[in-house]
Amino acid sequence: MFSAQNIGKKISEAGIKPSLQRIKIYEFLLKNNIHPTVDFIYNQLVNDIPTLSKTTVYNTLKLFEKQGLIINLIIDENEIRYDAMKNIHGHFKCDKCGKIYDFEYNHMQLEFLGLNHFNILKTELNLKGTCPECNQ
Amino acid sequence: MFSAQNIGKKISEAGIKPSLQRIKIYEFLLKNNIHPTVDFIYNQLVNDIPTLSKTTVYNTLKLFEKQGLIINLIIDENEIRYDAMKNIHGHFKCDKCGKIYDFEYNHMQLEFLGLNHFNILKTELNLKGTCPECNQ
DNA sequence: TTTATATTTGTAATCATTACATTTATGTTT
DNA sequence: AAACATAAATGTAATGATTACAAATATAAA
Structure with a gap:
């Protein structure tokens, strides 16, 4: 592979x-x-x-x-992370265990207001909270 | 005020x-x-x-x-920024001049796949590219 | 006025990243 | 193959943001 x-x-x-x-x-x-x-x-x-x-x-x-x-991937201070996945996806970081999860989202439906004439080269969707393992 | x-x-x-x-x-x-x-x-x-x-x-x-x-607001390495705006909005950082712009987006329509039982406390949408001033 | 507690301050330590010069590897020319 | 030029890798020192910590100051309570 x-x-x-x-x-x-x-x-x-x-x-x-x-x-x-x-x-x-x-x-x-x-x-x-x-x-x-x-x-x-x-x-x-x-x-x-x-x-x-x-x-x-x-x-x-x-x-x-x-x-x-x-x-x-700049999701928290003092740590740059790297990702070889090239498809568009979001990242969820658990505040408790620190693990980072990938997830898919409907990026085609995203609409930005007030960004006419902006040249958008990169989109980052970062979520934070607690993951199922840490929620128990 | x-x-x-x-x-x-x-x-x-x-x-x-x-x-x-x-x-x-x-x-x-x-x-x-x-x-x-x-x-x-x-x-x-x-x-x-x-x-x-x-x-x-x-x-x-x-x-x-x-x-x-x-x-x-962690949008680039080596700089934490702060924002007192409490409404949900995204941030666009210009790679050339470094200025950060706020923008609105349709966050109600956003759908995450594979995050069942995740407790989402914070959503960050960060865009990067070049702003109209720097595009000229 | 004492006493306790919270807040602020300044200095030193930490840690990720970068700068830079040296060494090693690779490729090219004769 | 040897000499040369270029690219890549390495190690050490410097940078700069953040944090730890102890001392000083301010605030509140008794």
Whole structure:
């Protein structure tokens, strides 16, 4: 499903040279749809690539985002998260356990008032509250 | 329109003792609907209150938020902004000039799929792109 | 006036991110 | 293959927003 070749190809198609580090980082995002932070990604991958630097993770994610391969997710202070899912969806963050859930919504029906002549490039719908597990 | 008494009363109604600092900070948010950062608020008010500490601004805004008097707005990394507008509305941030615009949207028609038994306490709709001024 | 409590203040610590210079890897030319 | 140029990765130091914490000040109560 996500072979190294496929991943490298996707990276190439985004105009990025597929180095080992870049393949591993993108692979991690594709296989783990958990909206990880930079720190989390680094800690997971440093086992695989002992020489990995956190700066590389930062640079790589910034590059991926610039080239449209992933999106970033600013849902709470002091933590940028990353998401390789490219379909439009919303994010729910549980205030108690901190887990982030994806959800679908009827974005086609959304209507914005007073944004004529605005060039909208990104839409973020973030919900907060408590998840079913924490509600019990 | 926003007299010191009215402001003090609103703060009291939120269960907060209306000190000078608290009144000035809330007054600033009410009179300037510009989604300011902590730093901006501090720099504006320190003229008025020369002994003001930035810690007080942080503490006061946190308290206001906890008591539901204001909301915070996390639309970009490294900057929490605050908003005293209590009606539901979205925020558009221009990538070029950085200005944040309010807009209305049809939130009543919004439908979330897969969030049964989730307790939704806050909804944030953030758009990004370029504003008409920067599009020219 | 004492005493207790709440609020404000200033400094130091924390932590995510960025800047920058060095090292390593990759690709090209001769 | 060697020399060179370029790109990518690395490690350390700097930045900047936020928080922790203890001391000082203000407010309220006895």
